[in-house]
Amino acid sequence: MLLGYARVSKSDGSQNLDLQQDALKAYGVEEENIYSDYASGKLDDRPHLQTCLKALRKEDTLIVWKLDRLGRNLHHLINIVHDLQNRGIGFKVLTGQGADIDTNTANGRLIFSIFASLAEYERELISERTKAGLASARARGRKGGRKFKMTPIKLQIAQVAMEKSETKISDLCKELGITR
Numbered sequence: 001m002l003l004g005y006a007r008v009s010k011s012d013g014s015q016n017l018d019l020q021q022d023a024l025k026a027y028g029v030e031e032e033n034i035y036s037d038y039a040s041g042k043l044d045d046r047p048h049l050q051t052c053l054k055a056l057r058k059e060d061t062l063i064v065w066k067l068d069r070l071g072r073n074l075h076h077l078i079n080i081v082h083d084l085q086n087r088g089i090g091f092k093v094l095t096g097q098g099a100d101i102d103t104n105t106a107n108g109r110l111i112f113s114i115f116a117s118l119a120e121y122e123r124e125l126i127s128e129r130t131k132a133g134l135a136s137a138r139a140r141g142r143k144g145g146r147k148f149k150m151t152p153i154k155l156q157i158a159q160v161a162m163e164k165s166e167t168k169i170s171d172l173c174k175e176l177g178i179t180r
Contacts, residue, residue, distance in 0.1 A: 001033065001057070001060045001061075002027070002028055002029045002030070002033060002060070002061050002063055003029065003033045003034075003035070003052055003055060003056055003060055003061070003062055003063065004021075004024035004027075004029035004033060004034040004035070004062075004063045004064070005034075005035050005036070005037075005048075005049060005052050005062065005063075005064050005069065005070060006020035006021055006024065006034060006035070006036045006037075006064075006065060006069060007020075007036065007037045007038075007039065007046065007049070007069045007070075008020075008038055009038075009039070009040045010038065017036050019065070020036075020065040020066075020069065021034055021036070023065050023094050023095065024063055024065065024094070027063055027092075027094060029063055035048040035049065035051055035052035035055075036048055037049055049070075053080070053083075056084070056087070056089045057089070058087060058088040058089065059088060059089070059090075060089050060090070061089065061090035061091065061092055062084060062089060062090070062091050062092070063092045063093075063094065064091075064092075064093055064094070065093075065094050065095060065096075066093065066094070066095055066096035067093050067096060067101075067115055067116060067119045068096070068119045068122070068123065071116070071119075073120050073123075074116050074117055074119075074120040077116045077119070077120075078113070078116060081103055081112060081116075084103065085103055085109075090102065090103060090104050091103040091112070093115075101115065149176075149177060149178050150176070150178060154176050154178075157176065158172060158176060
């Protein structure tokens with residue numbers, strides 16, 4: 001049986017799983033056998049990945065769209081694939097670095113190791129570029145991050161309103177556009 005795993009880093013709607021799920025379905029993975037997470041790849045807590053790994057049985061194959069969708073880092077990827085091999089489960093990558101990896105062969109295992117290293121290297125490069133960009137922006141006076149919802153004027157309004165006993169906190173929060 002084919003089982004698929006898809007993951008995007010953000011659950012805020014700016015990223016979606018459609019591309020990965022379509023590729024998995026086109027390869028032959030049934031929709032009910034696709035497990036998906038909205039979580040950063042570096043997080044341990046990816047419940048659907050754990051469910052997917054538990055659902056795999058001997059002679060099944062785990063299919064992922066790209067290698068970096070599965071593991072947090074090289075060590076994590078190698079542990080997952082090693083565990084799959086020990087359980088008699090195949091692993092296949094559909095696209096990107098590591099496309100057409102077949103861990104049932106010695107060549108496939110060698111290629112997996114090489115591409116897993118490249119995926120980790122690429123992730124580290126992205127992280128380095130992001131940090132350099134943030135440092136450059138800070139040097140130019142940009143702080144980054146979300147703007148404060150409570151302006152000094154809103155704070156004064158809240159303080160005056162809170163002095164009155166008839167003020168309903170939920171109404172005040174709604175009026176100021178903040179959470180309780």
